[in-house]
Amino acid sequence: MTDPIDRELTMSRAMVEAIAHEMEANDEVFYMGEDVADYGGIFDSTQGLLDEFGRDRVMDVPISETAYLGAAVGAAQAGMRPIAELMFIDFFGVAMDQIYNQMAKNTYMSGGNVSVPMVLTAAVGGTYNDAAQHSQTLYGTFAHLPGMKVVVPSTAYDAKGLMHNAIRDDDPVVYLFHKRLMGIGWMPAPDGPKTPVPETDYAIPFGSADVKREGDDATIVTLGLHVHRALEAADALADEGIDAEVIDLRSLVPLDTETVVESVQKTGKLVVVDEDYRSFGLTGEVVSAVAEADLDALEVVERVAVPDVPIPYSRPLETEVIPTVGDIEAAVRETT
Incomplete structure (x- = not known):
């Protein structure tokens, strides 16, 4: 130990x-x-x-x-x-x-x-x-x-x-x-x-996603800031009896499809959260990778991302376009 x-x-x-x-x-x-x-x-x-x-x-x-x-x-x-x-x-x-x-x-x-x-x-x-x-x-x-x-x-x-x-x-x-x-x-x-953080050096291999929270009812896949927003959303959803798993990809290239697929095989429900733009991006790539690997496991999908507009300067408008904890909670509810 x-x-x-x-x-x-x-x-x-x-x-x-x-x-x-x-x-x-x-x-x-x-x-x-x-x-x-x-x-x-x-x-x-x-x-x-x-x-x-x-x-x-x-x-x-x-x-x-x-x-x-x-x-x-x-x-x-x-x-x-x-x-x-x-x-x-x-x-x-x-x-x-x-x-x-x-x-x-x-x-x-x-x-x-x-x-x-x-x-x-x-x-x-x-x-x-x-x-x-x-x-x-x-x-x-x-x-x-x-x-x-x-x-x-x-x-x-x-x-x-x-x-x-x-x-x-x-x-x-x-x-x-x-x-x-x-x-x-x-x-x-x-x-x-x-x-x-250990004082000694250590290397985390690329292409190794981390399950930050285990759950059985839905899979939330994200990275960066939205790992923390997803974890906050998962805690709130737990009060409603929804047990969400949160996966932090950590790297996009290489992409750890295996960990995501294993989670979806357990939950059947996939929510991909991204602070990048919705079109032609991470959300679509993760969904398609899971579908190609095991389409039968995928019951329902929700994508939460920035709409295809420039990021506004206005505080209320910026809050509107960047996914919030509430947006993630709502997306998970849609899958259950």
Whole structure:
């Protein structure tokens, strides 16, 4: 029996701890991005790293995503292991050629003669009224494009383990963290993302979903912030006699279809919750994967996602489009 972990970390501190460990272990690991050195990342994603590793390995860059992501790809192909941060995932379009035509494809197009062992990190998600260009999630976009692994932690424990695995991976990894979960003072986190975290290093394999709550009546599949909203909804539904299982995918690429199918074979009912847009995204992919694996097990499906509109600046309108705990509860009730 293992000893209990006697400390808890926020998600941002867990990420930084993993990065620092990997930087200590491998001189080829370095971090680059806007406001990641002196400021420590606007979401505390690099807090303290500059003091420990200096400016040669924690680099502030000009506001040119095209330039520094291109530099990260070149550094990775030359044998280094860069971590390059997009301040907001919404800015990916500025550097889409570097991301998709270089980072994701160069191993394939070189016939395996080069590898691109880099991590692209970025903040995702809304719920804090920053409007249409700073509030999207978009992990489905990267999961749709082959060549990149895509991971989305929901807790500090998972954030550390997934970061260790991402930095060690020989393929490009897109590591997306939800702003609301980081534990920063000006954006309070929900209960749940701050968890016990071991001081030792550990890696969580990609493609390994986690059953955060077991249940027999319905399966809720989600990731990121909405893991915590789904758990809150499941607790409320339990008072009505509905026992919901909550699955945190943790990674989109690779996708752990097996865990989801096993749950649906037990419950017969599937609710997929996503902070990304509804059309052509995660909700449809999960439903189709389950249907292809075992259509007979699937009795009823509900999808809860952002409608196909830009994220509004207005607080009431943003609340209307981003799935709430009440939306998840209502969707589960529809299946029973």
